[in-house]
Amino acid sequence: MTSEGTSLDQMDGRVAGSRSQLFDLVVKTTGLTVLTLGVYSFWARTRVRRWLWSALRVGGTPFEYVGQPLEKLMGFVVAAVIVAVYLGLVTMVLIFASLNIWGSPGPGTAASFALLLPVYWFAQYRGMRYLLNHTRWRGISFSMAPGAWRYAGLAMLWTTLSILSLGLLWPVRTQRLWRFRAERSFYGDDHFRLGLRARNLFAPFLPAWVGAISCGLLAYAGLQDGGEGLLAILAFAVPATGIAWVHWRVASYERLVSSLGFAGAVSLAVRVRTGRVIGIHIGGWITVGIVLIILSIALTVGFGAALGSQLERLDAETLTSSDPWIFLVVGLLVYLTFFLGRGALRLVFVTYPLIKHIGSSLHLRGAAEVNAVRAGKTHHMADADGFANLFDLGSGI
Amino acid sequence: MTSPGPWERPAETSPPPVPEPIFADYFDGRRALRNRVALSFEDGARGRVLRLELADGEVVRWPSRRLRRVADQAGSEDRVYGLVTGDPARLVVSPGPAQDLLSRLASETDRPLPGPPLWRRALLVAGAGVVSVAFLLMVLLPGVATVLSRFMSPEAEVALGELTYQQTRVMFAPGLTPLRECFRPEGNSALQQLTERVADGVDLPFPLQVAVLDDSESPILNAYAVAGGRITFFDSMIQAAESPDEIAAVLAHELGHVVNADPVRHTLQAVSGMAVVSVLIGDITGGGVLGGTAGAALQSSYSRQAELEADAFAHEQLHAVGLPPSALARMFERLRAEYGDVDGLVAHFSSHPQLADRIETAGRVGDPVIGAPALTPKDWQALRAICR
Numbered sequence: 001m002t003s004e005g006t007s008l009d010q011m012d013g014r015v016a017g018s019r020s021q022l023f024d025l026v027v028k029t030t031g032l033t034v035l036t037l038g039v040y041s042f043w044a045r046t047r048v049r050r051w052l053w054s055a056l057r058v059g060g061t062p063f064e065y066v067g068q069p070l071e072k073l074m075g076f077v078v079a080a081v082i083v084a085v086y087l088g089l090v091t092m093v094l095i096f097a098s099l100n101i102w103g104s105p106g107p108g109t110a111a112s113f114a115l116l117l118p119v120y121w122f123a124q125y126r127g128m129r130y131l132l133n134h135t136r137w138r139g140i141s142f143s144m145a146p147g148a149w150r151y152a153g154l155a156m157l158w159t160t161l162s163i164l165s166l167g168l169l170w171p172v173r174t175q176r177l178w179r180f181r182a183e184r185s186f187y188g189d190d191h192f193r194l195g196l197r198a199r200n201l202f203a204p205f206l207p208a209w210v211g212a213i214s215c216g217l218l219a220y221a222g223l224q225d226g227g228e229g230l231l232a233i234l235a236f237a238v239p240a241t242g243i244a245w246v247h248w249r250v251a252s253y254e255r256l257v258s259s260l261g262f263a264g265a266v267s268l269a270v271r272v273r274t275g276r277v278i279g280i281h282i283g284g285w286i287t288v289g290i291v292l293i294i295l296s297i298a299l300t301v302g303f304g305a306a307l308g309s310q311l312e313r314l315d316a317e318t319l320t321s322s323d324p325w326i327f328l329v330v331g332l333l334v335y336l337t338f339f340l341g342r343g344a345l346r347l348v349f350v351t352y353p354l355i356k357h358i359g360s361s362l363h364l365r366g367a368a369e370v371n372a373v374r375a376g377k378t379h380h381m382a383d384a385d386g387f388a389n390l391f392d393l394g395s396g397i
Numbered sequence: 398m399t400s401p402g403p404w405e406r407p408a409e410t411s412p413p414p415v416p417e418p419i420f421a422d423y424f425d426g427r428r429a430l431r432n433r434v435a436l437s438f439e440d441g442a443r444g445r446v447l448r449l450e451l452a453d454g455e456v457v458r459w460p461s462r463r464l465r466r467v468a469d470q471a472g473s474e475d476r477v478y479g480l481v482t483g484d485p486a487r488l489v490v491s492p493g494p495a496q497d498l499l500s501r502l503a504s505e506t507d508r509p510l511p512g513p514p515l516w517r518r519a520l521l522v523a524g525a526g527v528v529s530v531a532f533l534l535m536v537l538l539p540g541v542a543t544v545l546s547r548f549m550s551p552e553a554e555v556a557l558g559e560l561t562y563q564q565t566r567v568m569f570a571p572g573l574t575p576l577r578e579c580f581r582p583e584g585n586s587a588l589q590q591l592t593e594r595v596a597d598g599v600d601l602p603f604p605l606q607v608a609v610l611d612d613s614e615s616p617i618l619n620a621y622a623v624a625g626g627r628i629t630f631f632d633s634m635i636q637a638a639e640s641p642d643e644i645a646a647v648l649a650h651e652l653g654h655v656v657n658a659d660p661v662r663h664t665l666q667a668v669s670g671m672a673v674v675s676v677l678i679g680d681i682t683g684g685g686v687l688g689g690t691a692g693a694a695l696q697s698s699y700s701r702q703a704e705l706e707a708d709a710f711a712h713e714q715l716h717a718v719g720l721p722p723s724a725l726a727r728m729f730e731r732l733r734a735e736y737g738d739v740d741g742l743v744a745h746f747s748s749h750p751q752l753a754d755r756i757e758t759a760g761r762v763g764d765p766v767i768g769a770p771a772l773t774p775k776d777w778q779a780l781r782a783i784c785r
Contacts, residue, residue, distance in 0.1 A: 017471030025469065047469045055471035061422070061431065061489060062477065064467065070515035077526030084530055084673040088538050092669035096545045099553040105560065105668075112672075138431060139424030139487045188429060263429075373429035375485070 011059035011370070013362025015355060017051070022352055025051055026344040034336045041340075042069040042076070048347065053135065055352075056359045059367060066141075067134040075130075083119075090115060121152040125181070132185055140375050145184040154180055167209055171201035171252070178256050187262050189376035195267075196259035204251035211241030247274045263373045265366035272358055280357060284350035291345055292338065299334070419495045423449050423457070426485035434488075436498055445503055449488065459488075461503035468509035479510050534670055542666040546658050551602035551625075554661050558625025561664055565629070566610065569617055577611040577784075579632060584609075584783030587776035591641065594771060595648045597718050599656060601626055607648070609635065611784040618732070622651040624661035632784040637732065641772035641780070642724035646715060650725065653710030659703045720771055 029044035046069045053065035091112045098108025129144040136142070158173035175198040182194040215237050222230040254272045261267040364370075423434040434449040438461070447464060449457040459480060467477040467487070476496055478488040490496050499506055549557075566575035592607045605626045616633035623629070628651045630644070638644050654660060699707075708725075715722045772780065 016474070021471065021473075050467075050469040051471050054467075054469070054477070061424075062470065062475065064477070064487070068512040068515060070512070070519040073519050074515075074522040077522050081526050081529045081533075084533055085537075088533055088669040088673045089541065091672045092538065092541060092545065092665050095668055096549070096665060099557050100548075100550050103552055103556040105557070136485065136487075138429040139426040139485050140429045141485065371428070371430045375427050 009366060009368045011364040011367040013359045013364075014057045014060075015055050015359040016057055016062070017055040017352075019348055019352060022048075022051060023348045026348055030337075030340050030344040033340055034333055037332070038336070042072040045069075045072065052352065052355065056355065058137065058362060058364060059370075061138050064136040065134060066136055067130070086119075087112075118152045118156060121155040122148045124155075125151040128181060137187070138370070140188040140373055143186045143376065144181075145186070147180070147184050151177075151180060167212065170209070171205045172198040174198075174252055175201055175256070182260060186376050188373035190263050190373060192260055192262045194256065194259055195261060196255055200255060201252050204248050204255070207244040208241065208248040211237065211244045215241050243274075243278070246278055250274045250277050264369045266369045267365050269363045269365070270358055271361040276357055277354065280353045281350060284346070284353060287349045288342065288345040291349075292341060295341065296338075299337075417494070419498055421449075421491070421495050422489040423451070424487045424489075425457075426487070436490075436495060438498070438502055447499075447502060457486075461506060464499075464502070464506045465508055465510035466506060478506065481511060483513060530673075534673065538666050538669055538673075539662075542662045542669075545665055546662040549658075549661055555603050555625035557661060557664060558623045558627045561623040561660070562627050562629065565621070565623065569610070569612065569631075571615045579609045579611050579784035581779070581783050581785075583776075583779035587772055587780040588783065590776060591645060591648065591772055591780070594718060595645050595714065595720070596652055599652065599714070601655065605652075605655070609783050613784065620647050620651055622654045622660050624664055626655050628652065628655065635781060635783070637735075638728060639731070640724065641770060641777045642721055643728040644780070645720050645771040646711060646722060646725035646728065649711035649714050649720075649722075650707050652714065653707030654699070654703065656710060657703065657706055659699055659707070663699060663703075719769070 026048060029040070029047055032040040033044050046065070046067055049065045049067065053063040056063045091109075094108035094112045094115075095105045096108070098105055098111070101107075125148040129146070129148070132142040132144040155173075155177060158169070158176055162169045162173050175194075175196060178196075179194045182192040185192045215234065218230055218234045218237060222234060250272050251274070254270055258269045259267075418435045419437070420433055421436055423432040424430075425432065432451050434451055434457070437448045437450070439446050439448055441460075443460060443462075445461040447459040447461060449459065451457070459478075463480045463482060464478055465481055467479055470477060474492055476490045476499070478490065478499065480486065490499055563575070566578070567573070570576045588607055588609065592605055596605055603626045605628065607628045607630070609630045609632055612631040612633050617631045618633045618637060620628065620630045620634050628648065630647070634647065635644060638647075711725065712722045
């Protein structure tokens, strides 16, 4: 692909490590999280991110994640207090108002969710900003300028317009949000640029849009006269639309990333395949399911063996007289194991393969310009991604 | 790259001279330029020092006691080193002689690179956070709920009560189908009579609705009030009573909660408290179920103060209508003899203060002049058969 003469001006992405190495790390960190009833999660998240960041190598140099667990802990506490006060008071007042005006808490609950949306986008921007501000490559930090509230405003505006246009403006929304984030993202002293126009996103969006609209119409017509023929078509149309939607997500991602540039003349390119992405998800989740089933069998057998030795002494008397807190703690541990286990396994069998698929296709042109990048103003942000965590954004990573 | 530069100097004695130059990649933290550096080490007054010699002859010195390895790196080939000073400069070392050299440098270089010292600040922030959330859940939300409950319109309260009642029917059911509301004409008219007798002279903005739920599948032995004047008995409670006076006393206690607007205040408080707790716990553990359970534990009991006030109301009201408050004490005494005091987890999740305390209070108050019994024997039998 690369001709000899320009090889100095190109860099390729490579994703190092292996699933088994990540699996070992994830088992260790998840185990500690379970045993500490969740407190270790800040450390776990940091370590896993550090590993994933270092797996991505561009031009042979690994990325580095420099976020700190204690920063995350503080960020979580601050965000938790703000969200708790907001949620507690707003929910109560809205439900009170809605009960007194409409006689049912429904509208109030809906309103309190709707009021969370701007906060969600706010958190999304802050989460990305935190990640970029704590990412380094070649000893130089990425960063992102502040702008979370404006981002939330922009997202709200374009979401409203998309809804009003029956979804047709969704690609414009996507492009505008990407552009907003790209122009505020820096590598060292220079910011990123997005060179893609919104109209270039319509082609991959059209199949998904047509699919969704026709599914809606079919469902409406089917409900009207109960035509079973229509419902049969629907059974085919819905999965097809689903695939079209994934294709839109993949194709738009590929186009958007491939139009990013930074540091003067450096430009990025990735190749992502829809079929591969769907395959990774299906295969990954099946593997997660199998591992969880094996885990639960092992736990049952292990627990049964432990109990079996004491079975003669075990009757209703000892069961009721023993401390109920023991049952609570055992239940809690089992619950945590499965809940955290699912997230951790997903990281190994879905997220990492996806990163590998995308990262190893990454290609930088004009890479010689990278050498001229200098450290920029760092947008310090110590309060971490607490808000983003609360809304489970970028879940897992 | 191959300039002999530093190798012209006399070799140091303690580490043997390295015949071939050993290279690594060095990033100085100021530019994104990759510098190929020649590695060597020397012993200075303050310990061993790693020398990084750049192509232009510039030498960077990294004292080995400050040198640490960046932890949790993917792959097993390259190692990344940094300084404990927080300097963004990095050294990427490939396997082979370069990694050997780093390992020989000093034992601490293999330890993970620590972050900045944040413990003290983190503890302060965490403490302040715990205090704030506790203040929110224990002072602020109950306070706002009290204020709001005063301004609740009766229609809104009835609507809320209806909703809560339907939820509790599902919540207390052993399976997924809601508990059956018992209905028998004679039984319901007996219940109506009892309610009118007990609530005599009590002025409420909405009608009292008293119902019995069939909990024969798994007995719950309780009664509860929700917003909008809805009081509910579980059938096992009625079966456990030996006389209608006992049921009247329990009813009066629940009526006390209704009159004091405890349920509506409590529902407002519980809904918002649950939203808070589920979001907070959901984040650490990633689970909403756990948050829901914690929220339920939080909402399950009225404050001790509210219970005592309901007892006081019951006592006065029973006096006024000529029924014996001591029936409450008798019933609780018997229940305790039969089932024992509930301790630990069960008490925490059940919605009444421990029986012992209640018996003491109920026993201390004298009985008034007793009027007619709460129900005639015939009506009492009808009430007991309401779920049959």
